[in-house]
Each structure stands twice: as structure tokens, then as C-alpha cells.
Amino acid sequence: MSNVLASIVGKKVYPGDVLCTIEEFLPGDGVYVEDGYIRAARFGIVEVDFANRCIHVKPLGKRPRLPRKGSVVYGVVTGVPREELAFVKIFADERMMPFNGFFSGVLHVSQASDTPGQHSIYDFVKPGDFIRATIVSSSAPYLLSIKRPQDGVILAYCSVCGAPLYKVPGSPYLVCKRCGNKEKRKIAIHYMLEERRKR
Numbered sequence: 001m002s003n004v005l006a007s008i009v010g011k012k013v014y015p016g017d018v019l020c021t022i023e024e025f026l027p028g029d030g031v032y033v034e035d036g037y038i039r040a041a042r043f044g045i046v047e048v049d050f051a052n053r054c055i056h057v058k059p060l061g062k063r064p065r066l067p068r069k070g071s072v073v074y075g076v077v078t079g080v081p082r083e084e085l086a087f088v089k090i091f092a093d094e095r096m097m098p099f100n101g102f103f104s105g106v107l108h109v110s111q112a113s114d115t116p117g118q119h120s121i122y123d124f125v126k127p128g129d130f131i132r133a134t135i136v137s138s139s140a141p142y143l144l145s146i147k148r149p150q151d152g153v154i155l156a157y158c159s160v161c162g163a164p165l166y167k168v169p170g171s172p173y174l175v176c177k178r179c180g181n182k183e184k185r186k187i188a189i190h191y192m193l194e195e196r197r198k199r
């Protein structure tokens with residue numbers, strides 16, 4: 001399930017196409033809800049507004065330029081070829097506007113945190129995670145940083161059962177409400193799902 005978002009953001013859709021479930025996002029422009037699913041109401045491109053947890057279908061129009069140094073981008077972690085390195089598929093700019101095609105990004109563990117000492121990239125991200133990152137190189141390969149508080153993992157799924165993980169206020173761990181699993185990540189301040197405090 002973890003690649004559902006990557007497969008839908010930036011995709012061309014037709015009226016009636018299923019985008020996601022109503023648990024995942026709020027319906028935005030150009031969509032409608034039926035039987036628990038959010039569907040496209042028009043022909044266009046799927047966009048996600050992470051700040052408001054909202055999914056839209058924008059009519060086809062102008063697309064953003066290539067990413068460049070200093071650009072904030074969104075991507076999904078596609079693999080960890082070595083302990084200190086992750087590959088990221090970059091799919092959208094800061095406004096969640098999809099780029100023309102995908103770009104490969106590289107996240108090195110030294111760009112994940114300012115904490116000294118040896119770390120594994122798995123302490124910060126895992127394959128399937130959605131991240132917000134800043135580009136720190138001026139050309140391809142796009143080198144990414146997630147050191148800033150706004151950057152990091154914005155949505156992750158349980159590696160045991162596949163359910164979405166929740167942020168817990170004040171904790172460095174994400175938790176799975178389904179199986180109770182806890183996982184460490186570099187959590188962005190605007191992580192999408194937050195566990196409500198119990199009264």
C-alpha cells in the first residue's frame with residue numbers, strides 16, 4: 001500500500017477514477033466521494049496538499065520547472081543501496097505541483113541530521129516513506145537534505161502490517177495503531193497523521 005500515493009500524485013485521471021480512500025485524504029477540488037472512495041470528477045492531474053491533507057484534480061495546465069538548488073521537493077524513498085544512502089523518486093515541488101516526469105534524488109545520512117556520530121540511513125527514512133526535502137546540489141544527481149525541521153518524513157507505513165504510522169507528540173517514534181509497532185524516523189513537523197492525546 002505504501003506506494004499508492006507515489007502512483008497517484010501527478011497522474012492523469014479521468015472522471016470516476018479512484019484516487020484514494022476517505023481515510024487517507026479530504027476531498028478537494030475536482031473530486032467526489034462515493035462508497036468510501038475519493039474519485040476524480042474531471043480529467044486532470046492529481047495533486048495533494050499535505051498541509052491540509054487534501055487531494056485535488058487540477059485541470060491540465062502549466063507545470064513547474066525543473067528542481068534546482070534550494071528547491072523544496074516531495075518524493076518517495078525507493079531504495080537503500082547502502083547503509084548510508086537512500087534513493088528518492090522526486091515527484092512534486094513545494095506546492096505539490098507535479099514535475100514533468102520524475103527525478104532521482106539521493107539522500108546521504110550526513111544530510112539527514114546534524115547529530116554527530118555514525119548513523120544508518122534507516123534511523124531516518126525507510127523505503128516507501130514519503131519525504132519533504134531540500135535540494136542541495138545545483139544539478140543532477142539531485143542531492144537532498146532533510147535536516148530542517150520542515151523536512152523529513154511526512155507519511156510512512158508500518159513495516160510489520162502496512163498500516164499508516166502516526167506521529168506521537170513529543171516522541172521520536174512513529175506508532176502503528178493497528179499492531180502497536182514503533183518505528184524511528186526523521187519526522188517532519190508537518191507529518192500527516194498525528195495521534196490525538198488521550199484525555
Ligand SMILES: [Zn+2]
Pocket residue numbers: 158159160161162163176177178179180181
Ligand atoms: Zn503495524
